[in-house]
Amino acid sequence: MDDTELVRLRGLVGNEYEPATYDVSRLDILKFCTAIGETRAIYLDPVEARLAGHPDVAAPTGFYASLGLSRGSIVHRDRLGVDGLPLDGAFEGLRIVAGETRVRFFGCIHAGDRITVRQRLVDVYPKDGSSGPMIVVVYERTYESPDGDLVVVERYSRIARH
Amino acid sequence: MPATESGQLAAGQELPERTYCPDQVDLFRYSAALWLAHRIHYDADYARSEGHPGPVVHGPLQGAYLIRLVEDWLAPLGGRITEMSYRHHRTACAGDPLVGRGRLVSVNQDADVIRVSCEVALFRQEDGAMTTAGRIDTEIPKRTWP
Numbered sequence: 001m002d003d004t005e006l007v008r009l010r011g012l013v014g015n016e017y018e019p020a021t022y023d024v025s026r027l028d029i030l031k032f033c034t035a036i037g038e039t040r041a042i043y044l045d046p047v048e049a050r051l052a053g054h055p056d057v058a059a060p061t062g063f064y065a066s067l068g069l070s071r072g073s074i075v076h077r078d079r080l081g082v083d084g085l086p087l088d089g090a091f092e093g094l095r096i097v098a099g100e101t102r103v104r105f106f107g108c109i110h111a112g113d114r115i116t117v118r119q120r121l122v123d124v125y126p127k128d129g130s131s132g133p134m135i136v137v138v139y140e141r142t143y144e145s146p147d148g149d150l151v152v153v154e155r156y157s158r159i160a161r162h
Numbered sequence: 163m164p165a166t167e168s169g170q171l172a173a174g175q176e177l178p179e180r181t182y183c184p185d186q187v188d189l190f191r192y193s194a195a196l197w198l199a200h201r202i203h204y205d206a207d208y209a210r211s212e213g214h215p216g217p218v219v220h221g222p223l224q225g226a227y228l229i230r231l232v233e234d235w236l237a238p239l240g241g242r243i244t245e246m247s248y249r250h251h252r253t254a255c256a257g258d259p260l261v262g263r264g265r266l267v268s269v270n271q272d273a274d275v276i277r278v279s280c281e282v283a284l285f286r287q288e289d290g291a292m293t294t295a296g297r298i299d300t301e302i303p304k305r306t307w308p
Binding site: 060095 | 182188191192194195196197198199200201202208212213218220221222223225226227229230233237242243244245246247248249250253296
Protein backbone atom coordinates (compact mmCIF):
# COMPACT_ATOMS: atom_id res chain seq x y z
CA MET A 1 0.00 0.00 0.00
CA ASP A 2 1.79 3.18 -1.06
CA ASP A 3 1.54 6.63 0.45
CA THR A 4 -0.32 8.00 -2.56
CA GLU A 5 -3.26 5.77 -1.71
CA LEU A 6 -3.14 6.85 1.92
CA VAL A 7 -2.99 10.54 0.99
CA ARG A 8 -5.86 10.09 -1.46
CA LEU A 9 -8.04 8.33 1.14
CA ARG A 10 -7.12 10.86 3.83
CA GLY A 11 -8.43 13.54 1.49
CA LEU A 12 -11.86 11.93 1.85
CA VAL A 13 -12.03 12.39 5.64
CA GLY A 14 -15.03 14.51 6.50
CA ASN A 15 -16.96 13.46 3.39
CA GLU A 16 -20.66 13.14 3.97
CA TYR A 17 -22.57 10.78 1.77
CA GLU A 18 -26.03 11.34 0.36
CA PRO A 19 -28.47 10.49 3.18
CA ALA A 20 -31.10 7.86 2.47
CA THR A 21 -34.54 7.55 4.00
CA TYR A 22 -36.30 4.20 4.22
CA ASP A 23 -39.81 3.18 5.22
CA VAL A 24 -39.34 -0.03 7.18
CA SER A 25 -41.94 -2.66 6.30
CA ARG A 26 -43.04 -5.89 7.96
CA LEU A 27 -41.69 -7.65 4.86
CA ASP A 28 -38.22 -6.10 5.33
CA ILE A 29 -38.21 -7.33 8.91
CA LEU A 30 -39.54 -10.77 7.95
CA LYS A 31 -36.80 -11.21 5.34
CA PHE A 32 -34.14 -10.15 7.82
CA CYS A 33 -35.50 -12.50 10.50
CA THR A 34 -35.56 -15.49 8.19
CA ALA A 35 -32.04 -14.67 6.96
CA ILE A 36 -30.58 -14.78 10.48
CA GLY A 37 -32.84 -17.50 11.88
CA GLU A 38 -34.69 -15.17 14.27
CA THR A 39 -37.98 -16.70 15.39
CA ARG A 40 -39.18 -14.64 18.36
CA ALA A 41 -42.81 -13.56 18.03
CA ILE A 42 -42.30 -9.81 18.65
CA TYR A 43 -40.34 -9.69 15.37
CA LEU A 44 -42.82 -11.71 13.33
CA ASP A 45 -46.32 -11.44 14.73
CA PRO A 46 -48.02 -8.00 14.98
CA VAL A 47 -50.43 -9.23 17.63
CA GLU A 48 -47.70 -10.62 19.86
CA ALA A 49 -45.64 -7.48 19.27
CA ARG A 50 -48.52 -5.23 20.43
CA LEU A 51 -49.17 -7.41 23.46
CA ALA A 52 -45.52 -6.84 24.35
CA GLY A 53 -45.99 -3.07 24.10
CA HIS A 54 -44.65 -2.44 20.59
CA PRO A 55 -46.59 -0.35 18.03
CA ASP A 56 -46.03 -3.03 15.35
CA VAL A 57 -43.55 -5.85 14.79
CA ALA A 58 -40.15 -4.86 16.14
CA ALA A 59 -36.98 -5.19 14.08
CA PRO A 60 -34.29 -7.46 15.54
CA THR A 61 -31.36 -5.62 17.13
CA GLY A 62 -29.07 -6.30 14.17
CA PHE A 63 -31.61 -5.06 11.61
CA TYR A 64 -30.07 -1.59 11.46
CA ALA A 65 -27.30 -3.10 9.30
CA SER A 66 -29.75 -3.82 6.52
CA LEU A 67 -30.64 -0.11 6.34
CA GLY A 68 -27.02 0.97 6.67
CA LEU A 69 -25.76 -1.32 3.96
CA SER A 70 -28.68 -0.45 1.69
CA ARG A 71 -27.53 3.16 1.81
CA GLY A 72 -25.50 3.53 -1.35
CA SER A 73 -26.19 -0.03 -2.54
CA ILE A 74 -29.65 0.32 -4.06
CA VAL A 75 -28.33 1.77 -7.27
CA HIS A 76 -28.32 0.90 -10.95
CA ARG A 77 -26.01 -1.88 -12.03
CA ASP A 78 -23.59 0.49 -13.74
CA ARG A 79 -22.85 2.08 -10.37
CA LEU A 80 -21.53 -1.19 -8.92
CA GLY A 81 -17.91 -2.23 -9.36
CA VAL A 82 -16.57 -5.65 -10.36
CA ASP A 83 -16.56 -6.58 -6.66
CA GLY A 84 -20.28 -5.84 -6.44
CA LEU A 85 -19.81 -2.84 -4.16
CA PRO A 86 -21.05 0.64 -5.05
CA LEU A 87 -18.56 2.78 -6.95
CA ASP A 88 -18.26 5.52 -4.36
CA GLY A 89 -14.79 6.50 -5.46
CA ALA A 90 -13.04 5.45 -2.26
CA PHE A 91 -12.01 1.87 -2.85
CA GLU A 92 -11.73 1.20 -6.54
CA GLY A 93 -9.01 -1.35 -7.22
CA LEU A 94 -8.64 -2.27 -3.56
CA ARG A 95 -9.79 -5.35 -1.68
CA ILE A 96 -12.03 -4.61 1.26
CA VAL A 97 -12.86 -6.55 4.40
CA ALA A 98 -14.78 -5.60 7.53
CA GLY A 99 -12.80 -4.21 10.48
CA GLU A 100 -14.17 -3.04 13.81
CA THR A 101 -17.75 -2.15 14.58
CA ARG A 102 -19.17 -0.19 17.51
CA VAL A 103 -22.90 0.34 17.71
CA ARG A 104 -24.97 2.21 20.26
CA PHE A 105 -28.68 1.50 20.45
CA PHE A 106 -30.94 4.26 21.72
CA GLY A 107 -34.27 2.94 20.53
CA CYS A 108 -35.99 0.12 18.72
CA ILE A 109 -36.93 0.14 15.03
CA HIS A 110 -40.47 -1.02 14.16
CA ALA A 111 -42.41 -1.78 11.00
CA GLY A 112 -43.91 1.49 9.81
CA ASP A 113 -40.95 3.57 10.96
CA ARG A 114 -39.25 6.01 8.63
CA ILE A 115 -35.50 5.98 9.22
CA THR A 116 -32.92 8.32 7.73
CA VAL A 117 -29.38 6.94 7.41
CA ARG A 118 -26.49 9.40 7.27
CA GLN A 119 -22.93 8.34 6.68
CA ARG A 120 -19.65 10.16 7.09
CA LEU A 121 -16.07 9.11 6.51
CA VAL A 122 -14.44 10.10 9.80
CA ASP A 123 -10.88 8.70 9.82
CA VAL A 124 -8.20 7.05 7.68
CA TYR A 125 -4.99 5.54 9.01
CA PRO A 126 -2.35 2.99 7.93
CA LYS A 127 -1.90 -0.37 9.62
CA ASP A 128 0.53 -3.25 9.21
CA GLY A 129 -1.36 -6.46 8.64
CA SER A 130 -0.19 -10.07 8.56
CA SER A 131 -0.41 -9.95 4.76
CA GLY A 132 1.28 -6.54 4.35
CA PRO A 133 0.39 -2.88 4.71
CA MET A 134 -3.27 -1.95 4.90
CA ILE A 135 -5.34 1.19 5.25
CA VAL A 136 -8.14 1.44 7.78
CA VAL A 137 -11.08 3.64 6.80
CA VAL A 138 -13.51 4.58 9.56
CA TYR A 139 -17.11 5.59 8.99
CA GLU A 140 -19.89 6.80 11.20
CA ARG A 141 -23.51 6.12 10.38
CA THR A 142 -26.47 7.55 12.20
CA TYR A 143 -30.02 6.24 12.01
CA GLU A 144 -32.68 8.74 13.00
CA SER A 145 -36.43 9.10 13.17
CA PRO A 146 -38.31 11.87 11.31
CA ASP A 147 -38.26 13.86 14.58
CA GLY A 148 -34.48 13.74 14.51
CA ASP A 149 -34.22 11.27 17.40
CA LEU A 150 -31.16 9.06 17.10
CA VAL A 151 -32.17 5.41 17.08
CA VAL A 152 -28.78 3.84 16.34
CA VAL A 153 -25.26 5.25 16.00
CA GLU A 154 -22.69 3.05 14.34
CA ARG A 155 -18.96 3.54 13.93
CA TYR A 156 -17.25 0.94 11.79
CA SER A 157 -14.11 0.41 9.78
CA ARG A 158 -13.22 -1.18 6.50
CA ILE A 159 -9.73 -2.48 5.84
CA ALA A 160 -8.36 -1.89 2.35
CA ARG A 161 -5.38 -3.55 0.71
CA HIS A 162 -4.16 -4.16 -2.85
CA MET B 163 -20.99 -7.85 42.69
CA PRO B 164 -24.18 -5.98 43.56
CA ALA B 165 -26.91 -7.80 45.37
CA THR B 166 -29.83 -8.77 43.18
CA GLU B 167 -33.12 -10.17 44.30
CA SER B 168 -32.31 -13.61 43.01
CA GLY B 169 -28.54 -13.28 43.05
CA GLN B 170 -28.37 -14.89 39.62
CA LEU B 171 -26.23 -12.28 37.88
CA ALA B 172 -22.52 -12.40 38.52
CA ALA B 173 -19.38 -11.59 36.59
CA GLY B 174 -17.88 -14.77 35.23
CA GLN B 175 -21.23 -16.41 34.58
CA GLU B 176 -21.17 -18.07 31.16
CA LEU B 177 -23.84 -17.66 28.52
CA PRO B 178 -25.24 -20.84 27.01
CA GLU B 179 -23.03 -21.85 24.08
CA ARG B 180 -24.56 -21.70 20.61
CA THR B 181 -23.45 -23.15 17.29
CA TYR B 182 -24.23 -21.45 14.01
CA CYS B 183 -23.75 -23.17 10.65
CA PRO B 184 -23.91 -20.54 7.90
CA ASP B 185 -23.74 -22.18 4.48
CA GLN B 186 -23.89 -20.63 1.01
CA VAL B 187 -27.69 -20.44 1.12
CA ASP B 188 -27.55 -18.57 4.44
CA LEU B 189 -24.97 -16.12 3.09
CA PHE B 190 -27.08 -15.55 -0.01
CA ARG B 191 -30.19 -14.87 2.05
CA TYR B 192 -28.34 -12.47 4.34
CA SER B 193 -26.91 -10.61 1.32
CA ALA B 194 -30.40 -10.51 -0.18
CA ALA B 195 -31.98 -9.17 3.01
CA LEU B 196 -29.42 -6.34 2.95
CA TRP B 197 -29.53 -5.87 -0.84
CA LEU B 198 -25.76 -6.33 -0.69
CA ALA B 199 -24.06 -7.42 -3.90
CA HIS B 200 -20.48 -7.74 -2.53
CA ARG B 201 -19.18 -10.77 -4.43
CA ILE B 202 -16.90 -12.14 -1.70
CA HIS B 203 -20.08 -13.35 0.05
CA TYR B 204 -21.53 -15.53 -2.74
CA ASP B 205 -19.01 -16.05 -5.54
CA ALA B 206 -16.47 -18.65 -4.41
CA ASP B 207 -14.10 -18.08 -7.34
CA TYR B 208 -14.18 -14.33 -6.82
CA ALA B 209 -13.68 -14.74 -3.06
CA ARG B 210 -10.59 -16.89 -3.75
CA SER B 211 -9.27 -14.25 -6.17
CA GLU B 212 -9.25 -11.88 -3.17
CA GLY B 213 -7.37 -14.42 -1.07
CA HIS B 214 -10.25 -15.92 0.90
CA PRO B 215 -10.67 -19.70 1.14
CA GLY B 216 -14.33 -19.43 0.08
CA PRO B 217 -17.41 -17.22 0.32
CA VAL B 218 -16.92 -15.04 3.40
CA VAL B 219 -19.42 -14.90 6.26
CA HIS B 220 -20.51 -11.25 6.53
CA GLY B 221 -19.18 -9.20 9.45
CA PRO B 222 -22.67 -8.01 10.46
CA LEU B 223 -24.05 -11.56 10.17
CA GLN B 224 -21.46 -12.61 12.74
CA GLY B 225 -22.57 -9.56 14.70
CA ALA B 226 -26.14 -10.86 14.48
CA TYR B 227 -24.98 -14.24 15.84
CA LEU B 228 -23.29 -12.49 18.79
CA ILE B 229 -26.49 -10.53 19.42
CA ARG B 230 -28.51 -13.75 19.45
CA LEU B 231 -26.04 -15.36 21.83
CA VAL B 232 -26.70 -12.56 24.31
CA GLU B 233 -30.40 -12.10 23.62
CA ASP B 234 -31.19 -15.79 24.13
CA TRP B 235 -30.15 -15.11 27.72
CA LEU B 236 -31.27 -11.47 27.95
CA ALA B 237 -34.74 -11.49 26.36
CA PRO B 238 -36.40 -13.66 29.03
CA LEU B 239 -35.11 -11.14 31.60
CA GLY B 240 -36.79 -8.26 29.74
CA GLY B 241 -33.46 -6.61 29.00
CA ARG B 242 -32.09 -4.90 25.93
CA ILE B 243 -28.73 -4.35 24.29
CA THR B 244 -27.45 -0.78 24.64
CA GLU B 245 -24.07 -1.08 22.95
CA MET B 246 -22.07 -3.59 20.98
CA SER B 247 -18.52 -3.56 19.69
CA TYR B 248 -16.65 -6.28 17.89
CA ARG B 249 -13.81 -6.87 15.51
CA HIS B 250 -12.85 -9.60 13.12
CA HIS B 251 -9.72 -11.64 13.71
CA ARG B 252 -9.94 -14.50 11.22
CA THR B 253 -12.10 -15.18 8.22
CA ALA B 254 -15.15 -17.39 8.54
CA CYS B 255 -16.31 -19.00 5.32
CA ALA B 256 -19.52 -20.65 4.15
CA GLY B 257 -19.69 -24.14 5.63
CA ASP B 258 -17.58 -23.30 8.71
CA PRO B 259 -19.64 -24.11 11.81
CA LEU B 260 -19.13 -21.26 14.30
CA VAL B 261 -19.36 -21.72 18.04
CA GLY B 262 -20.57 -18.69 19.99
CA ARG B 263 -19.39 -18.27 23.57
CA GLY B 264 -19.84 -15.48 26.03
CA ARG B 265 -19.67 -14.57 29.67
CA LEU B 266 -20.73 -11.77 31.96
CA VAL B 267 -17.79 -9.48 32.75
CA SER B 268 -19.49 -6.83 34.87
CA VAL B 269 -22.78 -6.39 36.70
CA ASN B 270 -23.70 -2.92 38.03
CA GLN B 271 -26.86 -1.57 39.58
CA ASP B 272 -28.35 1.79 38.63
CA ALA B 273 -31.51 3.25 40.05
CA ASP B 274 -33.88 1.50 37.66
CA VAL B 275 -31.71 -0.92 35.76
CA ILE B 276 -29.04 -3.53 36.17
CA ARG B 277 -26.23 -2.98 33.66
CA VAL B 278 -24.51 -6.13 32.52
CA SER B 279 -21.57 -6.29 30.11
CA CYS B 280 -20.72 -9.48 28.27
CA GLU B 281 -17.62 -10.63 26.44
CA VAL B 282 -18.61 -12.56 23.36
CA ALA B 283 -16.77 -14.40 20.60
CA LEU B 284 -17.24 -16.77 17.69
CA PHE B 285 -14.82 -19.62 17.05
CA ARG B 286 -14.45 -21.86 14.02
CA GLN B 287 -15.45 -25.30 15.24
CA GLU B 288 -12.92 -27.02 12.98
CA ASP B 289 -9.71 -25.45 14.32
CA GLY B 290 -10.86 -23.32 17.24
CA ALA B 291 -9.69 -20.09 15.60
CA MET B 292 -11.50 -17.01 16.89
CA THR B 293 -13.17 -15.25 13.96
CA THR B 294 -14.94 -12.37 15.73
CA ALA B 295 -14.82 -11.11 19.29
CA GLY B 296 -16.23 -8.19 21.18
CA ARG B 297 -18.34 -6.87 23.96
CA ILE B 298 -22.07 -6.37 24.35
CA ASP B 299 -23.51 -4.07 27.01
CA THR B 300 -27.04 -4.61 28.23
CA GLU B 301 -29.55 -3.16 30.65
CA ILE B 302 -32.23 -5.07 32.49
CA PRO B 303 -35.07 -3.06 34.07
CA LYS B 304 -35.41 -3.93 37.73
CA ARG B 305 -39.19 -4.07 37.35
CA THR B 306 -38.85 -7.04 34.98
CA TRP B 307 -36.31 -8.76 37.16
CA PRO B 308 -37.83 -12.10 38.17
